[in-house]
């Protein structure tokens with residue numbers, strides 16, 4: 085039975101829907117949003133412009149971009165009951181807090197009872213602004229600080245770092261985080277996006293679909309991997325010798341343990357996002373005068389490539405990049421959501437626009453049917 089289940093499990097290479105949002109070629113390592121190559125977006129675009137692209141299917145004019153920036157800035161203020169609820173949560177992890185508070189945000193949304201296309205588009209913008217504020221404020225309060233008011237003069241990435249740390253970031257840090265947000269914004273029918281689309285396809289509301297996505301992103305086989313990468317680097321130790329790095333990684337592989345941040349269901353070549361994050365990890369490390377995590381990551385990459393022929397995915401160099409930005413490891417996966425909220429909402433809007441209930445089948449591998457029903461007193 086286990087074999088039959090394994091053969092079907094994972095929906096590998098199954099095309100479950102049609103979508104115009106994300107082009108992904110795992111053989112050639114190509115990723116594009118509405119046809120725009122991720123390398124061009126990472127070099128030239130901003131997260132706000134990428135959001136517009138994902139929500140509207142085209143790049144904005146200057147005026148349209150300005151409007152979106154204003155709408156995002158206006159939605160960064162969290163309702164007071166949400167801050168109170170955040171304070172009242174027992175010690176928890178960031179993804180659990182994000183899941184609970186995103187659900188709560190649905191009650192306070194200005195369009196809570198309106199499921200029209202226009203209202204859902206407004207919810208997408210609000211959720212993008214609010215998710216960043218939720219994660220930054222949660223991070224701040226977990227570290228014992230008080231919430232910081234958003235600064236409408238700052239871009240999305242810079243404002244997030246400001247609300248998290250209380251300091252307005254320099255140009256390099258703000259741009260590095262902006263690029264990380266662009267790179268994580270969408271990725272075709274990954275597990276959390278699929279979860280969001282399944283929920284949306286029942287014609288449930290936008291917030292419910294996003295809560296399903298957040299719960300799915302949390303898992304270590306999906307978004308949770310970036311935090312696991314940092315935990316691995318820390319377990320090895322910043323000052324570890326090359327021999328120790330080698331011994332730890334080879335030991336794990338010998339025990340058939342997975343190395344977080346490697347492998348991918350779709351890419352057979354390097355994840356195109358990894359190259360940008362590798363560069364950011366190096367640049368930020370050099371700026372901080374500490375390239376130890378970057379150097380260790382390079383060494384791990386070389387071992388895993390040689391031993392397992394596996395390439396780093398988006399999560400591997402995200403870890404040392406976020407660490408160099410001063411972001412605590414507990415926020416790494418919530419930060420994935422700060423970006424992916426754009427892709428999730430775009431997919432939910434696309435699902436609503438042409439909806440049909442998603443309801444696949446299983447291959448039955450249980451006991452022969454029918455079984456004879458023995459009444460309880462004869463069993």
Ligand SMILES: CC(C)(COP(=O)(O)OP(=O)(O)OC[C@H]1O[C@@H](n2cnc3c(N)ncnc32)[C@H](O)[C@@H]1OP(=O)(O)O)[C@@H](O)C(=O)NCCC(=O)NCCS
Pocket residue numbers: 094304305306307309340341342343344345346347348349392394397398399
């Ligand atoms: C991403 C991932 C879930 C894809 O899974 P998948 O397509 O179901 O592939 P499998 O887990 O079946 O792996 C196939 C083989 O490669 C190995 N493998 C895959 N990822 C590995 C990793 N990170 N480290 C070591 N070995 C790995 C598996 O052990 C398996 O080997 P086997 O055939 O000898 O049993 C998987 O590569 C993984 O768990 N990576 C680590 C977590 C991670 O980084 N997730 C973020 C993804 S963006």
